[in-house]
Amino acid sequence: MPYIASIGTYLPCWGSAGQRVVGDDEDAITLAVEAGRVALGDGAGVEHIVLVSRDLPLLEGGNAAVLLAGLGLDPELEVTERLGGAPAVLDALSSARSRSLVIGVDLAPAGAAAAVTAERGLQIRTAARVARSLPVRTRYATGVVHEYGDPRLLHARGLLGSLAVAWLDTPIAVAGVDHAQAVDLCVGTPPPLPTLGASSGLFALAAMADAAKEGPLVGVEQASLSAVTVAVGAVQVRRREPEARMKPAGTFIPGADIPISLAAYERAFEAKVRWVAGRPAGTDELDFPPRYRVDDDGALHADYTLVPLPRTAVVYTGVTVHVPVPGLKTPYSLVIVELDEVGVRALVKVTSADPGTVNIGDRGRMVLRRVAVRSGVPDYGYAFEPESEAVA
Numbered sequence: 001m002p003y004i005a006s007i008g009t010y011l012p013c014w015g016s017a018g019q020r021v022v023g024d025d026e027d028a029i030t031l032a033v034e035a036g037r038v039a040l041g042d043g044a045g046v047e048h049i050v051l052v053s054r055d056l057p058l059l060e061g062g063n064a065a066v067l068l069a070g071l072g073l074d075p076e077l078e079v080t081e082r083l084g085g086a087p088a089v090l091d092a093l094s095s096a097r098s099r100s101l102v103i104g105v106d107l108a109p110a111g112a113a114a115a116v117t118a119e120r121g122l123q124i125r126t127a128a129r130v131a132r133s134l135p136v137r138t139r140y141a142t143g144v145v146h147e148y149g150d151p152r153l154l155h156a157r158g159l160l161g162s163l164a165v166a167w168l169d170t171p172i173a174v175a176g177v178d179h180a181q182a183v184d185l186c187v188g189t190p191p192p193l194p195t196l197g198a199s200s201g202l203f204a205l206a207a208m209a210d211a212a213k214e215g216p217l218v219g220v221e222q223a224s225l226s227a228v229t230v231a232v233g234a235v236q237v238r239r240r241e242p243e244a245r246m247k248p249a250g251t252f253i254p255g256a257d258i259p260i261s262l263a264a265y266e267r268a269f270e271a272k273v274r275w276v277a278g279r280p281a282g283t284d285e286l287d288f289p290p291r292y293r294v295d296d297d298g299a300l301h302a303d304y305t306l307v308p309l310p311r312t313a314v315v316y317t318g319v320t321v322h323v324p325v326p327g328l329k330t331p332y333s334l335v336i337v338e339l340d341e342v343g344v345r346a347l348v349k350v351t352s353a354d355p356g357t358v359n360i361g362d363r364g365r366m367v368l369r370r371v372a373v374r375s376g377v378p379d380y381g382y383a384f385e386p387e388s389e390a391v392a
Contacts, residue, residue: 001125002096005118006236007206008039011111011194013242013352019109020194020244024329025351025369027378028055028105028112029063033070033368035112035199036103038238040071046101046116049073050092052082052198053105054139057378066380069273070368071101072308086176086201086219087129087226093117093201094126094228104198111195113202122209122235127216127227128166134158134223155181158223168227172215173208175200187215197221209235248354255326260374270306272381275366277344278304288344309344311366313337313384316345320356331355337366337384351383363387 010031015021022031032051040046049067056063064079082088089104096102096117103114134157136148159177163185173190174182176197182190191207193200201219208217208230218227270276271289278290281303287293288309293301318335333350335358350358351369358364364386371381 001123002094002098002100002117003119003121003123003233004093004115004205004209004235005121006039006041006116006238007113007202007209008035008037008041008115009111009113009199009203009206009237009239009241010034010038011241011244013245014247015110015244016246017244018192018194020111021247022107022110023247023351023369025349025371025383026110027057027370028053028107029057029066029070029378029380030368030370031107031110031112032067032103032105032114034240035105035114036067036071036101038240039101039103039114039116041236041238046073046099047077048097048100049077049079050082050096050100050102051079051105052084052089052092052103054083054085054197055105055107056081056083065269066273066378069269070380072274085197085221087221087224088219089198089201090175090217090219090226090228091129093205094124094226102202104200104202106195106197106199109195111199111203113199113206115202115205120234122205122233123231124205124217124228125231127229128168128218128225129227130162130165130223130225132158132162132165132223132225136222154222159185159220162220162223162225163218166218166225166227168216168218170216171218171227172213172230173204174218174220175204176220185218205230206237206239209237242352250329250331250355251324252329253324253326255328258327258372258374260377260379262377265377265379273368274306275309275311275368275382276306277309277342279307280304286342286344288346309366310340310342313339313346313364313366315358315360315362315364315384317360318350318358333358335384337364339366346382348381349383350386352385353388358384358386 105112277286277288369383372379
């Protein structure tokens with residue numbers, strides 16, 4: 001019977017109040033990292049991660065390495081990746097052992113939420129699990145999606161049928177359906193949820209914790225259902241949910257696909273994704289990215305220690321590019337930032353802000369973003385998010 005110590009939520013800044021959309025440099029992994037870092041807060045230790053989504057970037061090869069690096073966690077931690085929606089997240093949460101991080105991610109509508117389990121906190125227990133087949137929407141391995149297109153059938157034979165089988169008390173919140181349906185099914189007025197998939201159950205749990213409500217929380221997807229009973233307890237709910245605004249217009253000119261060098265990708269991975277610098281043996285200096293050095297005698301020195309870099313910075317200088325670049329949406333802004341306390345500067349793109357709105361001296365944080373997709377492989381790095389957008 002797990003306890004929840006903290007819950008973290010993340011919404012992209014783009015879209016509308018009722019439906020967020022991902023930025024051009026965001027995907028399920030960058031959203032998962034954002035929500036996970038919010039849930040972990042000041043560094044609560046975890047030993048196991050469960051990532052649930054229907055939008056995983058890589059179905060072969062795995063996403064664990066990028067997820068762990070972006071979260072700043074040990075690369076030897078156990079990571080479980082699950083394809084699923086709201087029921088899958090509640091199943092994972094109700095069966096999670098202590099010191100687990102459970103993350104749910106959705107891209108349409110976009111949002112992510114995460115919960116950290118512990119030995120005390122908000123208590124949940126399994127109330128029901130119903131597995132029924134009513135494939136109203138299917139997606140094949142090729143990516144082709146087929147919609148049966150009968151919402152009345154899904155509601156009557158799927159949702160209501162599964163609730164009847166589950167023999168549950170009237171829910172406090174229902175995740176996985178739109179707000180109007182949830183209102184018809186719940187006691188009182190349930191909280192409106194920003195997503196409909198894997199993260200929706202965790203958003204609902206956060207809302208119940210904020211309102212100090214206890215009772216059944218139900219997650220549904222087509223005809224499958226999972227429910228947990230929530231008991232009031234001490235839990236930290238932290239949110240990174242900036243106000244929504246429309247994505248800026250831009251110009252995109254398709255360009256030739258740039259092939260990836262997996263050897264170069266592997267060499268640069270730690271510095272780019274874990275955000276670390278190299279400290280050469282015998283010195284206090286930091287090299288970013290880490291590199292070999294040649295001394296005055298011509299000897300090559302390849303020994304260095306990886307040192308985590310700060311994730312807060314100030315803009316040293318910048319430029320906005322207006323000339324269309326093949327393969328990139330323009331205009332976009334580039335800045336050289338100076339990282340706090342270490343004197344290291346880095347050239348990065350600006351994210352979560354309109355082009356041309358960031359000025360010298362502006363403060364912000366370094367955030368993991370998808371910088372490109374090369375040969376079908378998502379390539380990640382860091383971007384600068386201005387402080388006005390970084391504050392939840």
